[in-house]
Structures are given as C-alpha cells and as structure tokens.
Amino acid sequence: MLPDVESFNVIAEIPGSERPEEVVVMGGHYDSWDVGEGVHDDGAACIAAWQALRLIDRLGLQPRRTLRVVLWTNEENGLRGGRAYHEALSDEQVAAHVAAIEMDGGCERPVGFGYGLSGVDPRADEPDPVYEAGLAKLLQIGKLLEAIDAGDIQRGGGGADIGPLMRSGVPGLGLRTVGEHYFDWHHTDADTLDKVDPQAFRKAIALLGVMGYVLADMPERLVPAN
Numbered sequence: 001m002l003p004d005v006e007s008f009n010v011i012a013e014i015p016g017s018e019r020p021e022e023v024v025v026m027g028g029h030y031d032s033w034d035v036g037e038g039v040h041d042d043g044a045a046c047i048a049a050w051q052a053l054r055l056i057d058r059l060g061l062q063p064r065r066t067l068r069v070v071l072w073t074n075e076e077n078g079l080r081g082g083r084a085y086h087e088a089l090s091d092e093q094v095a096a097h098v099a100a101i102e103m104d105g106g107c108e109r110p111v112g113f114g115y116g117l118s119g120v121d122p123r124a125d126e127p128d129p130v131y132e133a134g135l136a137k138l139l140q141i142g143k144l145l146e147a148i149d150a151g152d153i154q155r156g157g158g159g160a161d162i163g164p165l166m167r168s169g170v171p172g173l174g175l176r177t178v179g180e181h182y183f184d185w186h187h188t189d190a191d192t193l194d195k196v197d198p199q200a201f202r203k204a205i206a207l208l209g210v211m212g213y214v215l216a217d218m219p220e221r222l223v224p225a226n
C-alpha cells in the first residue's frame, strides 16, 4: 500500500565466444511476499541460476552464445522487472534471444523442464513442426540429466518473468519439480530456508547449468529465428 520506489533487475553474464549478440537468459525473481523469507518463491531460484553461471565460469567454459542470468525484480507486484527487461531490448535484440529459462515453482526435487512456444498448442492434434523440432533437441539435452533423474521434458511451460519474451516468440522453459509442498509454503510465513533440501538445490543448479550451457553452445538455435 506504500508508494512505488525504484528497484532494479540484477544481471550477470558470460559473453558468447562466437555469437555474443545471441542470448540464452535464465533466472527467477528476487522479490517475494513480505512474509517468511521468500526462499521457494523465488530466492532459491535466483541463487541456483547464479551458481550455475558461476560454475560454468569456474570450469573455464565459454559457450558460443551469451549465457545471461537475470534476477528479476517485482514479479509479485506487477511483473515490472520482466516487462522492463523486455522493453529495454530492440526488436532485433529480442529476436536474438534463443531461449528463456525460468525457475519459479519452488526448490523441491527437480524432475526436468516444461517447454512452451508462443502461438503453439503443444498438445494439438496437428503438431507444429517448429515446436516439434525444438522438442526433439530438448529431449536430447534431457538425456544428459537422466543420471540425476531430472531429464523429463514436458510439453507446455514457461514462467511469469519470461512471459514478455515468450509472447514475442522466444522459446520458454520452466524448471519443473515434484511439486509436493510448494503451494503449502509460497506466500506464507512457512517459506523459509529450512524447507530447502540441499540435494534438491544442488540438482536445480545442475539442471539450469546443463540446459543453459547446451542451449547457448549448440551449433543451431533451439528454434529458427523469426
């Protein structure tokens, strides 16, 4: 109920080695409801994305395209961080986003990703060839995560912060978890750090790191440019 104040998205990136203008963006939102600690919604996601980028950097890896982490501000009260990120880009820069990945379903044990593409019903009787070609690539990437039982790629997915990008045609991925307790915790006093299993958190870092890196490094875009 207080007046608006200025806040900021927080951005970190590894510039691409061959096509730095092309971007894979991933992250979550660092605001939360003013109860609990906002760990599952959505602080753990911010730190997991940050750690994924840091690990890739420490391993000395540099993908072909830019891999960018964004901690979006103000998701809970108007999605202004996600909108501002989108508005700051030219049409050309939006089109150069090859994928957007969001984790905003809590930090329970992750199982994989859901994949969405604007204007496509992923379960339509008449399959969309562009969507299906992207899905086939994601299923291959999912195999890399089978060893930690987290490579399940489902039809349909995205996230609130990446919504503006997705509506402009950027393919979107939402990290999926077992989803057993998220809606017991989020937006409540119970959303605190003790609810995070460290092993689930580490797996989330692995999922974001593997998916982000491969999408940024593979020779072709996930889906062709518009």
Ligand SMILES: [Zn+2]
Pocket (backbone or CB within 6 Å): 029, 041, 042, 075, 104
């Ligand atoms: Zn959230």
